[in-house]
Amino acid sequence: MKQLLPLILLIAHILPIMAGDGSSAQSPLTVTQALARKNDHKSYYVSGYIVGEYRDYSNNKHFYYLAPPFDGTSAYLIADDVDEIDLNRMMPVQIKDYVDNYNLDENxxxxxxxxxxxxxxxxxxxxxxxxxxxxxxxxxxxxDDEARYWNFYETFETKKAYTPDGSQMYSGGTYASAETCLWKFVGATYGNSSNDMKWDNAAAHLRLTESTSGEPGYICMLADKTDGIGYLRLWAARYKEDKGSASFGIFLSNDQGKSWEAIQTDVAIEKELTEYQFKIMRPGTWRVKIAKTDNSANGIDIDNIHISDYYTPSAVVAAPAEIPVRLWSAPGALCFEASQPADIRIYTLAGVLVNEQHIAGHGSLPLPAGFYLVSTPTTQVKIIVRE
Incomplete structure (x- = not known):
């Protein structure tokens, strides 16, 4: 039975929520359903996983974060899949009225x-x-705060941190990160030109060791990551002026870079900046190498690398077959649906007990507008009551 439990939990995690009609909190639309409504300007209940935060839209480019560290913006991104990285399958949610209590920077x-x-x-x-x-x-x-497992990130934002090995641009060098570790550049350079495809100011630019000939370029860590590797996410694109195809791969080393194991090779590079995710799940001590895997002279840019520790996501939790108490808000009231009698306690966020009731069936309890923490026999839920 112990061997079957992880599989059961995984199935519970990946199955989509049952589709609803959006008319109530008990029958919400999925994100996929809501996207299919194509901005019909009607009001619905929608349910999804908080996969990140949206930051800005500028110069026809979307700026958003799907892994820590977060800025604490006033917009969530939600999706049906907790590991979603495709923006086309997400929806931004305006949280300006809730940002103080729910922004991802502080929460x-x-x-x-x-x-x-x-x-x-x-x-x-x-x-x-x-x-x-x-x-x-x-x-x-x-x-469970999963963000605590995501402490390794690299943005290549500091030009003075890059020290080239020689006068030739692609001779290589080192990048002394203020965020993670020392990086070795081979057949690569610091990419901050107008043609480099980058998230903010710069990226790692990979080509060939002799610019237009030689071996494919790469960047690799020069220090060990000791907490294992769970997920690896990065952004990549072809150098703007290069028209041909290019590809990259992910490699791991557990012997301080003496040998490398291919995890993924020949990943096709898109023209525009695209986020890629690799589920690695290796405990132990590792280094990562990101390399071109084609012999063309076409350049590629690598930016915003995020690597989590090895961990089991808390979202993989067995869902009970039946939720004993469902809670939601209505103007001036807390609504409930209890499949069996239960005791609930209502607190302010400061911990002051507001009400204590024995409930059964369907009903509502009057409450002044505000934020509340409602405790049931099986869980605690934050509820916002409006006037």
């Missing part, structure tokens, strides 16, 4: 947890989004 424990909201399906940052929220059902407490 990273909400990342990768399920949120249900009611709001208008409308254009938001040029994407199909959700605005003008009238109900908010936060993830159930207590929550």
């Amino acid at each position: 990273p424990q909400y990342w990768h947890k399920r949120l249900t909201v009611k709001g208008t399906l409308t254009d938001y940052f040029t994407l199909p989004g959700i605005k003008n929220l009238t109900d908010w059902i936060a993830p159930a407490e207590p929550l």
Whole structure:
């Protein structure tokens, strides 16, 4: 039975939520369903995992984060898949009224947890989004903070940190990161030109060791990561002026770079900046190498590398066959549906007990507008009651 349990938990994790019609908190639309409504400007309940935060839209480019560290912006990104990295399968959710209590910078424990909201399906940052929220059902407490496993990230933003080995641009060098570790560049250089495809100011630019000939370029860590590797995410694109195809691969070493194991090779590089994710799940001590895997002279840019520790995501939790108590808000009230009698306690966020009730069946309890923590026999839920 112990061997079957991880599989059962995984199945519970990856199965999509049952589709609803969006009319109530008990029958929300999935993100896929909401996207299919194509901004019809009607109000629905929508449920999805908080996969990141949206930062800005500028010069026809979307700026967003799907892994820590977060900025604490006023927009979530939600999706049906907790590991989603395709922006086309996500929806931005306007959280300006809730940002103080739920932004991912100060509240990273909400990342990768399920949120249900009611709001208008409308254009938001040029994407199909959700605005003008009238109900908010936060993830159930207590929550495991998965962001604590994501401490390794590299943005290549500091030009003075790069020291070239020689006068030739692609002779290689080292990049002394203020964020992670020392990186070795071979057939690569610091890419901050107008033609480099980068997230902010710079990226690692890989080509060949002799620019237009030689061996494929790479960057690799010159220090060990001791907490294992769970997920590796990075952004990549072809150098803007290069028209041909190019590819890259991910390699691991557990002997301080003496030998390398191929994890993924010949990953096709897109023209535009694209995020890639690799689920590695290796405990132990490792170094990572990111390399071109084609012999063409076409350059590629690598940016915003995020590597998590080896861990078991808390989202992989067995869902009970039946939830004894469902809670949601209505104007001036807390609504409930209890499949069996239960005791609930309602607290302010400061911990002051507001009400204590024995409930059964369907009903509601009057409450002044505000934020509350509702405790049931099986969980705790944050509820926002509006006037």
